[in-house]
Amino acid sequence: EAAVTQSPRNKVTVTGGNVTLSCRQTNSHNYMYWYRQDTGHGLRLIHYSYGAGNLQIGDVPDGYKATRTTQEDFFLLLELASPSQTSLYFCASGNQDTQYFGPGTRLLVL
Amino acid sequence: GDQVEQSPSALSLHEGTGSALRCNFTTTMRAVQWFQQNSRGSLINLFYLASGTKENGRLKSTFNSKESYSTLHIRDAQLEDSGTYFCAAEGAGNTGKLIFGLGTTLQVQP
Numbered sequence: 001e002a003a004v005t006q007s008p009r010n011k012v013t014v015t016g017g018n019v020t021l022s023c024r025q026t027n028s029h030n031y032m033y034w035y036r037q038d039t040g041h042g043l044r045l046i047h048y049s050y051g052a053g054n055l056q057i058g059d060v061p062d063g064y065k066a067t068r069t070t071q072e073d074f075f076l077l078l079e080l081a082s083p084s085q086t087s088l089y090f091c092a093s094g095n096q097d098t099q100y101f102g103p104g105t106r107l108l109v110l
Numbered sequence: 111g112d113q114v115e116q117s118p119s120a121l122s123l124h125e126g127t128g129s130a131l132r133c134n135f136t137t138t139m140r141a142v143q144w145f146q147q148n149s150r151g152s153l154i155n156l157f158y159l160a161s162g163t164k165e166n167g168r169l170k171s172t173f174n175s176k177e178s179y180s181t182l183h184i185r186d187a188q189l190e191d192s193g194t195y196f197c198a199a200e201g202a203g204n205t206g207k208l209i210f211g212l213g214t215t216l217q218v219q220p
Contacts, residue, residue: 043210096206101153
C-alpha cells in the first residue's frame with residue numbers, strides 16, 4: 001500500500017501570509033499531485049509532477065507554486081495567501097494508474 | 111462543462127440493502143477510479159478500472175468506455191460504508207490527471 005504523508009495537518013495564516021505545504025511519498029511513484037477540495041467543487045487539481053525537477057500546471061493553478069525537489073518530496077507554496085485559498089489540500093502519488101492520497105491539510109486563511 | 115457527472119448526489123440506505131452509484135462522462139475516458147472519503151476525511155482507494163468489471167467483497171464496479179459510464183454497486187450495506195464516494199476519470203491523453211465527480215454522500219442507517 002502506498003504511503004503518502006502530509007504536513008502540517010492543520011494551518012492557520014493571515015491574508016498575505018506565506019505558506020508551504022509538504023508532501024512525501026515512499027513508494028517510488030513517478031507522479032505526484034496537489035489537489036484542493038471545496039464544497040460544491042469536489043477535488044480540483046492544482047499542480048502535478050512526473051519527476052524530480054518537473055512541474056505541470058493543473059486546472060486551478062492561480063495563486064499557487066509547486067516544487068518537486070526529489071522523487072519523494074512535493075511542496076505546494078502559497079506566497080500571498082488569500083481567504084479564497086481556505087480549503088482542504090490533498091497530495092497524491094501514482095504511476096499513471098491508481099493514485100494514492102495523503103491524509104490532507106486543512107488551511108484557514110484569515 | 112463538467113466532464114464527470116455523478117449521481118445521485120445523496121443516498122440513504124438501511125443496513126443490509128444495496129444500491130448503485132453512477133458516473134457519466136461527457137468525453138472519452140481511458141480509466142476510472144473510485145474512492146470512499148470516510149468520516150475522518152481520508153480518501154480510500156476502492157477500484158481502478160481501465161475496462162470491464164472488478165469486485166471486492168460487497169463492492170462491484172464496472173467501467174464502459176464506449177458508452178461513457180461507470181457504476182459502483184454496494185450490496186449488504188453496513189454502517190461503516192457511510193461516507194462520500196467519488197469517481198475520478200482519466201482522459202484519453204494519458205497525462206495521469208484525474209477529473210473528479212462531485213461525489214455521492216451515502217448514509218447507512220440501522
